[in-house]
Amino acid sequence: MAKTLINADDLDAIALGGAFLGTGGGGDPYIGKLMAKAALSETGPVTLIDPADVADDALCVPVFMMGAPTVMLEKLPSGDEIMAALAQLEAYLGKKATALMCVEAGGLNSTIPFAVAAATGLPLIDGDGMGRAFPELQMVSFTMSGIRATPLVLADDKGNxxxxxxxDNLWTERLARADTVQMGGAALVAAYSMTGAQMRDSILPGTMTMIRDIGKTLMAERKAHRHPGAALRARFSGHHLFTGRVVDIERRTVGGFARGRAIIKGTDDFAGRQFSVDFQNEFLVARDDAGTVMATTPDLICALDADAGMPVTTEQMRYGLLVEFTGLPADAKWRTEAGLELVGPGYFGYDHDFMPVEELNDNKKINSECN
Amino acid sequence: MAKTLINADDLDAIALGGAFLGTGGGGDPYIGKLMAKAALSETGPVTLIDPADVADDALCVPVFMMGAPTVMLEKLPSGDEIMAALAQLEAYLGKKATALMCVEAGGLNSTIPFAVAAATGLPLIDGDGMGRAFPELQMVSFTMSGIRATPLVLADDKGNxxxxxxxDNLWTERLARADTVQMGGAALVAAYSMTGAQMRDSILPGTMTMIRDIGKTLMAERKAHRHPGAALRARFSGHHLFTGRVVDIERRTVGGFARGRAIIKGTDDFAGRQFSVDFQNEFLVARDDAGTVMATTPDLICALDADAGMPVTTEQMRYGLLVEFTGLPADAKWRTEAGLELVGPGYFGYDHDFMPVEELNDNKKINSECN
Structure with a gap:
């Protein structure tokens, strides 16, 4: 049985890795880390279990926060809301969860489930439904496997x-999003309950361990006074898209999402050039001066502060910030026709086709960087 | 035991009376009448019971449609939605309804519950929560008695x-309204479940019989080739506000409501004058040329086609239509401080205080009209 005990130190790494795979969105995992650490300090470590070790008839329940990260930063959950959501879902189903799951391996939702696992004593499954963060509820591998998001319970801080x-899961997104907006822009959710067998069929396995490794690599590089970008790209098949200063940023909180575009003026090897990144909670498309796509959803566009070497969320993007952008290939499931229908450029209103980040970018650059 | 059997002919009268007390909104009860008649043709009459005859521990459940009347006209319910809403509420409560209730004695919601009563075989209680129609969910006498709208179930035509x-009931309104908008602008609802004792404490009794009487008076007058306005005012303490032609009408469907204002150019005794009526689903405020309030929410502003003598909804108001407006005093509960807080002019954003329609209008005019 592959069981890993996750302690408070692991959570530091997981939060860092989750922020990197959050691709600018999903909410800063720092908040979830604080919640999880507070819970762990009372209960001891959380058990992370391998999907293979979960019984076929287990009841696996993902727990997560829904809403605009801009709101989440100002409206911290107390922890009661998500316990209320889980308890109500269990009451409706007439049975208790036997394991918890993450919907996202990026952002706030990569750490919040550890707090719930600590509070309930339930194990957390090593995997998630995105391998990153995505802005909408139906954008999970579970949807591709025909698993319903509902019954879904949303709970807020007021007791609603x-x-x-x-x-279908798109209807669930519409209804849950409308309620989330009414609840003040953020709500805690229990949904996508599934059997152990369904979980194994649909999960992107190992992503919790992966973000812990990303976080550990990042911490080790920073400790050695190296910028972690190159080591992360070498280890996780990444591509250095560009580095530069934010010279313009436009953002709006619309329909429960943080949307916008940042303009980046290239520095170092990229001096004299200009780039843009669009986001809807997460970074969706990176383009160069000519408007040519350099990386596009569902591939990952990850931002690191070029000075501090720390992940940068879209809320943290501000005029003058020096940022290094890395492109990572999405999980193969997202590159299928069914995956692109859910999270491809077309869904977000773009007219370009998906092209893998490794084809859009010069592989030699990575190799030379890693020598 | 005061039990009345309601047959298809009674439904014609109830729909007419419900349209009159609908004060321009609440949806045209004609749709609900068709649903109810279709149900009655298969099951026979519906039993209308006096609130006094309901057991203290009975489970009384109001059923109704929520949304903008403009949408309801284009999106007829099949009947399955409301049965689904009721069944889900019963499943959640873990017990079966023993009697049904109307939330509104005006509009669509004064007839739809008869369809549900016929389909389920349950009796319908003679009374409602408004004594008219109002646009928002919390605007019921039940709220004043501390009865929760929730658990509330909304169901749509797609199966969501x-x-x-x-x-609280204002939060319920916010969340349910947001879901209704997502569901296409209209949804079927089961809510405000209460015991027989709570029902007796909070209901406005006898209003179903009252709208049947209004409808019968209206039909009798029309049959005698008289305009029914004067007889209705004489019998139900009404005031003739004005009669005139619609010369301008502005309407928007905003946030799940049909909002707007109609300008009426006076005719007959009112020639040479101009009036206005504001509405949010229902008529809220009537004013004369000088902008002086002639009748204001929660008092009822009821419109009749001045030629045909039939009730007019805000959707039916159109350029050139000749309309007669009658003001009726609201139930005394609405004129208390608690009532005015829920449905007084201030709640709808007006800065005028409530003044009873009988004080705002010249009583001599009614008397002379009735001689």
Whole structure:
């Protein structure tokens, strides 16, 4: 049985790795880390279990926060909301969860489930439904496997809750998003309950361990006074898209999302050039001076502060910040026709086709960087 | 035991009376009448019971449609949605309804519950929560008695449903309204479940019989080739506000409501004058040329086609239509401080205080009209 005990130090690494794979969105995992550390300090380590070790008839329940990261930063969850959401889902299903899951290996939702695992004593499964962060509820590998998001329970900080049953996961997104907006822009959710067998069929396995490794690499490089970008790209098949200063940023919180575009003026090897990144909670598309796509959803566009070597969220992007952008290939499931239908450029209103980040970028550059 | 059997002919009268007390909104009860008649043709009459005859521990459940009347006209319910909403609420409560209730004695929601009563075989209680129609969910006498709208179930025509638990009835309105908008602008609802004792404490009794009487008076007058306005005012303490032609009408469907204002150019005794009526689903405020309030929410502003003698909804108001407006005093509960807080002019954003329609209008005019 592959069981890993996650302690408070691991959470530091997981939060860092989750921030990197958060691709600018998903909410700063720092908040979730604080919640999880507070819970762990009372209960001891959380058990991370391998998907292979979960019983076929187990009840696996993902728990997560929904809403605009800009709001989440100002409206910290107390922890009661998500316990209320889980308890109500269990009451509706008439049975207790046997394991918890993450929907996202990026952002806030890569750490919040550890707090719930600590509080409930339930194990957390090593894997998630995105291998990164995505802005909408239906954008999970579970949807591709035909698993319903509903019954879904949303709970807020005031004591309100909503239980949704919908005909498909896109309808669930619409209804849950409308409720989230009414709840003040953020809500805690328990949804996508599934059996152990369904979980194994649909999960992107090993991503919790992966973000811990990303975080550990990042911490080790920073400790050695090296910028962690090159080591992360070498280890996780990444591509150095560009480095530069934010010279313009436009952002709006619309329909429960943080949307916008940042303009980056290239520095170092990229001096004299200009780049842009669009985001809807997460970074979606990176382009060069000519408007040519350099990386596009569902591939990952990850930002690091070029000075401090720390992950940067879209909320932290501000005029003058020096940022290094890395492109990472998405999980193969996202590059299939079904995956691109859910999270490809077309879904977000772009007219370009998906092209893998490794084809869009010069592989020689990576190799030379890693020598 | 005061039990009345309601047959298809009664439904014609109830729909007419419900349209009159609908004060321009609440949806045209004609749709609900068709649903109810279709149900009655298969099951026979519906039993209308006096609130006094309901057991203290009965489970009384109001059923209704929520949304903008403009949408309801284009999106007829099949009947399955409301049965689904009721069944889900019963499943959540763990017990079966013993009697149904109307939230509104005006508009669509004064007839739809008869369809549900016919389909389920349950009796319908003679009374409602408004004594008219109002645009928002919390605007019921039940709220004044401390009865929670939740658990509330919304269901749509596609098979989606939402179960809300909220901290108060205003929060329920916010969440349910947001879901209704997502559901296409209209949804079927089961909510405000209460015991027989709570029902007796909070209901406005006898209003179903009252709208049947209004409808019968209206039909009798029309049959005698008289305009029914004068007889209705004489019998139900009404005031003739004005009669005139619609010369301008502005309407928007905003946030799930049909909002707007109609300008009426006076005719007959009112020639040479101009009036206005504001509405949010229902008519809220009537004013004369000088902008002086002639009738204001929560008092009722009821419109009749001045030629045909039939009730007019805000959707039916169109350029050139000749309309007669009658003001009726609201139930005394609405004129208390608690009532005015829920549905007084201030709640709808007006800065005028409530003044009873009988004080705002010349009583001599009614008397002379009735001689």
């Amino acid at each position: 809750s909503v239980l949704i049953n919908a005909v | 449903s939402v179960l809300i638990n909220a901290v």
